[in-house]
Amino acid sequence: MSIKVTLPDGSEKHFPGSISAYDVAKDISPRLADAAVCAELDGKLYDINTIIDHDVKAVFHTFSSAIGKEVYWHSTSHLMAQAVKQLFPDVLVTIGPAIDSGFYYDFDRDTNFTDEELVSIENKMKELVKADLPYLRTELSKQEASDLFAKMGETYKAELLAVIPDGDIISIYQQGDFVDLCRGPHLPSTGKIKAFKLLKSSGAYWRGDEKNKMLKRIYGISYPSNKELNEYLLFLEEAKKRDHRKIAKDLDLFSINDEVGPGLVLWHPNGAMIRHLVEAYWKEEHIRKGYKLVYTPHVGRANLWETSGHLGFYKDSMYAPMDIEGQDYYIKPMNCPFHLSIYNANLHSYRELPIKLAELGTVYRYERSGVLHGLMRVRGFTQDDAHIICTPDQLNEEVEKLITFSLNMLSHFGFEKFKIYLSTKPEKSVGEEEDWDKATASLRLAMDAQNLEYDVDYGGGAFYGPKIDIKIKDALGREWQCTTIQFDFNLPTRFDMTYVGADNAPHRPYVIHRAVLGSIERFFGTLIEYHSGNLPMWLCPTQIMVLPITDAQIEYANEINERLLLLGLRSEIDKRSEKIGYKIREAELKKIPFMCIVGKKEAENGQVALRQHTVGDLGVMSFDEAVLKLNEE
């Protein structure tokens, strides 16, 4: 019986009889066989030593593919669990999957793993790699598996088995003395794992539920070569350097003070200037697109929050009310009720729609203490909020405009890579099915019209409407939400919003709730990390530092500084009696884009020596030439 194997490029390989996937790979190239971590046969993943006994389509995965990495990391997590069990036999194993970068394994143990223990686990892993133990797959019935893990005392595994349907075939993998319940596939043997590092240990709830026991998790990463591992570790180091909390300290941008309160941001002059520039640009662009700016209070009466429904569904994130003359007032967690109240203050005709009300609205939300993180997660923040009130007919056009507007604005700040998510109707929701369909369709339509790639989060929408989220990635590869475009089927009814239609009858408008930057605080943090603190010229609090070489040039330097200021450039002068090298060093460390260095020669000839941050000396030139160069940025 001959076997036909079809490869991804359409080519076919014929073999006289049953053959292992490994041998097929070897037939293609010995290097592929060596590098292959698993085989995908007719769309299903198998161990590389699986025997092929019928015609199949085969794809071989190496570490370079996402699937390859997953298998590689998953096998490493088993290797780690084996080492842990050998060193600490009383520890119970739970689960240990691959993640976006690396893997983890959760153990039930009373104490946390110390750094020293991580090192000894690593050393044990090295021994097991040297032993080159094969990962052996065995299939058995659920009952057999239950008996096996019960005998081993691995109660968590038994719990996992309990939710698997009775008839299913269970697979276990064994390498050396270590057995784990696992779907697979795995590497052929531990010897394939060339370079690894255990990164950190922390707590994690069993099955991610905080009602359950806190387990001890170890995170790790592995690569087929030391070179790749070291590159990754270097990347982590570099990422640390760009952390917005560190850069903000160096550049004196903001602080969060224990006495003021956690999650509450103090914007220092440098940070405040950048924020001002961001906000000024934001306002200008919104006005240009037909938005109307509004301002609303920071607190509102309980009635308002009853009407909006926030006291019903958002109370956990709101702060306790304050009593004003016997009435409860709440500090706002959102701006919507105010914006909609502005709409309701007047009667509106269909001719006026869409109405777009925009505000940089500062809101306060309760966040659990453990989740606060620099500017990324705070308790008081400013949303670049707007509500678009439109007729159903205007929906498509408005959504399309919004997406273009958002992407343009984000790219103006230098961001290039986005991840877009569409979230659809959750189980519990308000609004008519028909409206949901229509709104969801218009979101899809708007993205398809621009050929945007997006992931769909089925059932991930808010209960009051579907949404589009645009996220940008920070230095550590984490995604942060910026733009959010959300339909609201809830508030128009709650606030009894209407407009007078062409038929002279009242109609219910659609409301789109949207933020482009999301939170100014978070956006600012992401902006800092993305640019490593080297902001584009237009966002720098100080754009030019004028540096006299000796005190004799202070007068001339003053003159240059004044002229730059008059041109609208944010210039400063460093008059201290320090050496020029010292003043340059400081300006470089403060990441100021340009320096105007003036000594005796420049003063005599009415020139300046221009120096650019990270680039270096640009040479001596006339003042006008220098201004020309500054304006190029």
Add this chain to the structure above:
RNA sequence: GCUCAUGUAGCUCAGUCGGUAGAGCACCUCCUUGGUAAGGAGGAGGUCACCGGUUCAAAUCCGGUCAUGAGCUCCA
């Protein structure tokens, strides 16, 4: 909120076995006036996060609180 770790000068960090506080940078004063990433000398600066306990004696040991960090959980 949970697990673990951490909290010493404005910043980065030392501080041994429990014996009364240290460095570098920054800051102030003086000297130096220089040509593209740190010139020199001197000075000031601390309720060792906070509260309590043990002790003749606590930055150090113990307990609690607060905050920060890495995760978990949750979200802009």
